[in-house]
Amino acid sequence: MPPQNLVYLFAAYSIIMVVLIGYMLFLSQQIGDLRNQLTALRRQRSEGNSAQATHGNRG
Amino acid sequence: MNVRTLPLPNERQETRGGTLTWLDGLLAGSSAVGFVVALYAAFVYAPTEAVQGDVQRIFYFHVSLAWLAYLAFFVVFLGSIVYLWKRSEWWDILARSSAEIGVVLTTLVLITGSLWGRPIWGTWWTWDARLTTTLILWAIYVVYLMLRAYSSDRMRGARYGAILGIIGFADVPIVQMSVVWWRTLHPQPVIEEGALPPQMLVAFMISLVVFTVFYVFLLRIRVRIEWLKEEIAQLQESEG
Numbered sequence: 001m002p003p004q005n006l007v008y009l010f011a012a013y014s015i016i017m018v019v020l021i022g023y024m025l026f027l028s029q030q031i032g033d034l035r036n037q038l039t040a041l042r043r044q045r046s047e048g049n050s051a052q053a054t055h056g057n058r059g
Numbered sequence: 060m061n062v063r064t065l066p067l068p069n070e071r072q073e074t075r076g077g078t079l080t081w082l083d084g085l086l087a088g089s090s091a092v093g094f095v096v097a098l099y100a101a102f103v104y105a106p107t108e109a110v111q112g113d114v115q116r117i118f119y120f121h122v123s124l125a126w127l128a129y130l131a132f133f134v135v136f137l138g139s140i141v142y143l144w145k146r147s148e149w150w151d152i153l154a155r156s157s158a159e160i161g162v163v164l165t166t167l168v169l170i171t172g173s174l175w176g177r178p179i180w181g182t183w184w185t186w187d188a189r190l191t192t193t194l195i196l197w198a199i200y201v202v203y204l205m206l207r208a209y210s211s212d213r214m215r216g217a218r219y220g221a222i223l224g225i226i227g228f229a230d231v232p233i234v235q236m237s238v239v240w241w242r243t244l245h246p247q248p249v250i251e252e253g254a255l256p257p258q259m260l261v262a263f264m265i266s267l268v269v270f271t272v273f274y275v276f277l278l279r280i281r282v283r284i285e286w287l288k289e290e291i292a293q294l295q296e297s298e299g
Binding site for chain 2: 008009011013015016023024030035037042045
């Protein structure tokens, strides 16, 4: 096989690895962002509930 | 002391999109080790093909990716049928998650096929039956993902997506049989007909098993993302 054909072989395997690793990183970043968003929402709701409870006790 | 840094009781709740489990760790670790073994098998263990030379080694990952794409779309098909039957959100999430992975895998099949075709056929692309039906398969599931992403009514989007997921799967057997039904540049099936030398078959089976484990890992992660999105949407709705 002419040596230049090896370029296609290495390009194919490199692209597979880069795309799969990139996709995994994309998914892990998405999970991280969503978890932070969920934590913030829960914190917000919890604070809202505490404020309501305090307001109710005073009332 | 900053009391805001203390975890609130609600933050400790286990979610369906919760933390990674030992099974995820096992799948990720097995995939990483498996890929090293699969690369060794493809580049060192498997003999060089007499006619095409080393470039034929693209086969091991290219065909494994194609088979896993079929599996991913079969999961979409199955998930869509069960969703329409039971209206269970879990099956819809499974179908949507598998469709995205299937599109990534099919994209890689098209790219690696093109890189293999250039030195062997002398062209990057030809409107050959196998290549064209694979491109159509890719397009069907890209449309599926767009339908799911841009649908304003979640339930309607899930219903239409399920219908497309079922109809779209009809292209998978067409892709598989295209090399038998039509005259194509693409090689005839060698694995099903037992025409592959034993060492090449072993190298292929290793990469197929590794990609299957990796697919299961990706699917679990992708499903978790969808559950997290659902939980956030529900919380936002309840906040009103």
